[in-house]
Amino acid sequence: MSEPYDLIVVGGGPGGYSAALYAASAGLSVALVEKDRLGGTCLNRGCIPAKAFLETAAVNRHVSHADQFGIVTSAPTVDFSVTQSRKQRIVDGLVAGIAGMCKARKVTVLSGSGSLRPGRRVHIAQGDGSSTDIEGRFVLLAAGSVPRTIPGFERGGPVMTSDEVLDLDKVPERIAVIGGGAIGCEFASTFADLGAMVTLLEGLPKILPGLDTDVANVVVKSFKRKGIDIRTGVRVNGHTPNATGTTVHVEGGEDIEVDAVVVSVGRRPYADELGLEATMVEVDDRGFVVVDEFCRTADDGVYAVGDLINTPQLAHVAYAEAILVVKHLLGESPIPVDHRRVPWAIYCHPEVAWAGPGEEQAKAEGLDVVVGKHPFKYNSRAQILGETEGLVKVIARREADGSAGQVLGVHMVGPWVTEQLSGGYLAVNWEATVAEVAEFIQPHPSLSELFGETMLSMTGRSFNG
Numbered sequence: 001m002s003e004p005y006d007l008i009v010v011g012g013g014p015g016g017y018s019a020a021l022y023a024a025s026a027g028l029s030v031a032l033v034e035k036d037r038l039g040g041t042c043l044n045r046g047c048i049p050a051k052a053f054l055e056t057a058a059v060n061r062h063v064s065h066a067d068q069f070g071i072v073t074s075a076p077t078v079d080f081s082v083t084q085s086r087k088q089r090i091v092d093g094l095v096a097g098i099a100g101m102c103k104a105r106k107v108t109v110l111s112g113s114g115s116l117r118p119g120r121r122v123h124i125a126q127g128d129g130s131s132t133d134i135e136g137r138f139v140l141l142a143a144g145s146v147p148r149t150i151p152g153f154e155r156g157g158p159v160m161t162s163d164e165v166l167d168l169d170k171v172p173e174r175i176a177v178i179g180g181g182a183i184g185c186e187f188a189s190t191f192a193d194l195g196a197m198v199t200l201l202e203g204l205p206k207i208l209p210g211l212d213t214d215v216a217n218v219v220v221k222s223f224k225r226k227g228i229d230i231r232t233g234v235r236v237n238g239h240t241p242n243a244t245g246t247t248v249h250v251e252g253g254e255d256i257e258v259d260a261v262v263v264s265v266g267r268r269p270y271a272d273e274l275g276l277e278a279t280m281v282e283v284d285d286r287g288f289v290v291v292d293e294f295c296r297t298a299d300d301g302v303y304a305v306g307d308l309i310n311t312p313q314l315a316h317v318a319y320a321e322a323i324l325v326v327k328h329l330l331g332e333s334p335i336p337v338d339h340r341r342v343p344w345a346i347y348c349h350p351e352v353a354w355a356g357p358g359e360e361q362a363k364a365e366g367l368d369v370v371v372g373k374h375p376f377k378y379n380s381r382a383q384i385l386g387e388t389e390g391l392v393k394v395i396a397r398r399e400a401d402g403s404a405g406q407v408l409g410v411h412m413v414g415p416w417v418t419e420q421l422s423g424g425y426l427a428v429n430w431e432a433t434v435a436e437v438a439e440f441i442q443p444h445p446s447l448s449e450l451f452g453e454t455m456l457s458m459t460g461r462s463f464n465g
Contacts (some may be wrong), residue, residue, distance in 0.1 A: 010122060017040075136301075139301065145267035157241055210361075371393065407427040
């Protein structure tokens with residue numbers, strides 16, 4: 001066996017490759033084990049390709065309404081093979097970029113399926129049947145997650161998960177999306193804007209459960225205007241394939257004839273091949289690796305991050321956890337990630353972004369709050385863009401005199417809000433007050449000035465709204 005590495009990372013997704021690169025930049029010797037392609041689910045079968053599809057949908061939407069801007073065009077058609085090629089070029093370029101950074105920082109990339117052994121050894125099974133073992137001073141598990149499925153909707157034929165839908169060679173005319181969470185809403189929005197007839201099926205009373213009600217209602221109204229058939233509180237009982245697609249059976253309701261089904265009911269941690277049963281690493285009843293606030297497992301020197309642990313399944317959270325782990329193993333006493341205040345983003349149209357609790361959640365936690373909200377319909381930049389759906393909503397702690405104090409939550413829905421959230425995220429995490437944030441100047445005309453105007457209105461004085 002070769003000399004021990006300072007850090008062995010199992011899994012080359014966002015949490016894994018960012019930990020490897022960050023550790024290498026700190027001067028550590030690092031081995032990164034990945035059985036598929038660098039970038040993991042996010043880059044190859046998730047965030048990046050899905051957003052590439054969303055951008056194609058946005059272009060189609062814009063061209064369809066070009067006459068409102070004085071641009072005369074013929075009716076657009078979608079060549080999805082070009083969309084696929086463009087998506088793949090983006091993905092391949094980013095994958096190559098990660099590989100290049102690993103090479104430049106002298107990260108040893110090992111191809112194969114890594115599993116943990118006692119004593120911080122990692123066994124690597126290669127595709128040709130050979131294997132090797134390496135040893136590390138520390139090991140980081142970052143194996144990620146895989147899509148969950150539901151009985152009666154096994155993968156194959158017209159039934160797809162978020163993995164397979166990204167390989168479509170054409171836009172289905174009729175599509176059912178099972179699951180009204182973030183990923184399901186992104187796919188529903190994408191295909192509706194590409195011209196498909198979309199039915200969105202959700203078992204809970206509303207789509208985007210857990211989202212602030214005012215924000216969720218904007219999405220619902222927008223989806224309905226797109227022609228998306230939203231059915232909540234429903235249960236599906238399998239499907240019957242036919243010559244053109246399949247028939248989805250809805251318990252106590254009308255069957256739905258579609259060309260394709262996308263099952264989007266969440267993701268489960270992928271610890272299947274990590275060999276954890278032979279170690280001290282604990283796994284809970286939902287399959288998550290159990291860690292403390294520093295992402296340490298019960299096995300000395302072994303950490304875990306990302307979708308493998310029970311924290312928000314977001315690539316940028318995995319990045320933050322990766323940095324935390326490296327700082328911790330270096331003895332730098334880092335501050336644990338505050339998962340209650342991380343930034344969230346949903347890239348459907350209209351976009352959704354938030355940090356901190358919504359109004360209902362804050363009140364459920366017993367907090368006395370002041371709420372301010374302003375719609376985009378009066379924002380000059382939104383009107384120029386022709387994107388006036390949405391609002392900015394701020395939740396702040398109520399002071400003894402009734403005024404708005406510390407900013408607890410910032411919630412946005414509307415045009416490009418995923419790019420606007422940073423100010424709200426900083427306000428929440430710096431525990432700024434409404435009065436402090438209201439002092440800052442926002443550019444005009446801009447979408448972001450709505451955030452500033454909302455804060456200003458909560459001081460009791462304003463000039464807009």
